[in-house]
Amino acid sequence: MNIDMPIVAKVGMGDRPMKLRHAFAAIACLMLSPAAAMAQDEEEVVITGTRLRDAVRDFVGAVTVETGGDDQVARWDGRVCPGVVGMAQTQAQAVVDRIALHALDLGLLVGEPGCAANLLVIFTRDSDTIARELVAQHRRALGYYGGGDGNTRGRAALTDFAETPRPVRWWHVANTADESGFVIQDSDISGAPPPTVQAPGGGSRINRATQQVFSRVIIIVDADRVTGARVGTIADYVSMAALAQLDPDADTTQWPTILNAFRSGVPEDEIVLTEWDISYLRGLYGADGNRSGGSQRRAIQRAVVEGSE
Template identity: 40%
Template structure:
């Protein structure tokens, strides 16, 4: 299986062995959320700093250090390994559908995955092996492309049902060109600082705005099959969609919100992406992201409020 994963990370294709069978659970009927959770309809759209929209954004958003919020730019290709074909295809289709609804272009069958989801009964060993054998796929060496060594160690040592690692790239929003140099582009002699600085001209940059935005380029997700037995494949697919399409903090405490991110703690309380989650994703993919980096979270909050206001205006009275 490791050979398949490495091939996927490198953007190449290779022979795949038949995936082993994985027991599927019966669908769980949705029920009302815990009374202490905040529902979207409880949100009053205001400019106050302590409003629930801002609280949710500050809780779950996890941009890379000194970088803005990243999202997928155009195309996304989902690969799933080590699940029954029907379960794997459901996850691919569901995540691709959510991505398509956000304006992304889902990959056709046979595309080179830039999102690889691996199910395993030995998640810890798999994570450690992948990082050891393909460390450069997790930390490419460019400034601001990942969450750092400590976060990667947390990925390897995680005890959660699902763990994920994302790599992003600062790009010129006007041309789509990479805005940093990688070690491979300077013969391995990059030492940081100016060597990793932007390689594009920024004539329109100001203290308030910049054409440089951050684009996700790779996501690796490992599902611990033993810990994921309590949820259905439908719930799992929606959870995977959320952590694939946005930079979500794996340590976020979302118990105060009605979100699919709570599905492993309360499987009966949520059956998939909630209004909170869907509005968050629509706000993320509708944000301009051209303000300076320090404005990333407020800008995301503002975008979510605009999405909510448009949908409220369009809803039947």
């Protein structure tokens, strides 16, 4: 997948109040309709055998995070409708198209043009202020209170989202759903853990009667911090962050992943999803969503190993 795209220039978006209005209006739309809906050009890394399995286990363990205290890895289940604000139309469409391409590869449905966005990408030259004010003014949209507002990684992680300067930052809100994907309202009202059922065929694997599914994802890209990067690099980086809930603080420098794209400045060449990235996503979406987090991680590990052999 090698799509030639132009280099991103600084995005001119007017004064800050206008940017905030656009971003906040988009966040409001998320709350109104939360569920509507390859290799890096770097030195090649060759890992084989036992060393490969160990490296993959460490990679998956480092980047994967569960949603709240539910011990499950969230993912999309149903329709994804990506929306981009703050970019020129042609660049925004390129980002939307790339996200849609990866979502379709995972078997997800992608909303038609004009659908209510549940995956919002905000490009801004003032991401630090935008993030802080989103958290201060739109806590419900970010799942701050839990319960019917959704499940997240918690308030400490939300503070990190607001206060830590990054080229790209992301925030995921998930809902508890049954095995068919039907969202269960007020999932934590009783304070009791979700029920479990014995996996078909017996054995020691335990499946739950519920799963964690994304209801909305917000990604903020700092235009100044990614200036000079190709749109394809940004679009694939955003796709990885949008389709899986990843630890933004994970040190991934020793593994072949697009998550390294902005660790040492802005790359001059286009970097796309690596084999590990693609296999990670396929492993996440190929596993049963109602498995425990540990079982989901092992499924992802197997997919990455198989994709590397």
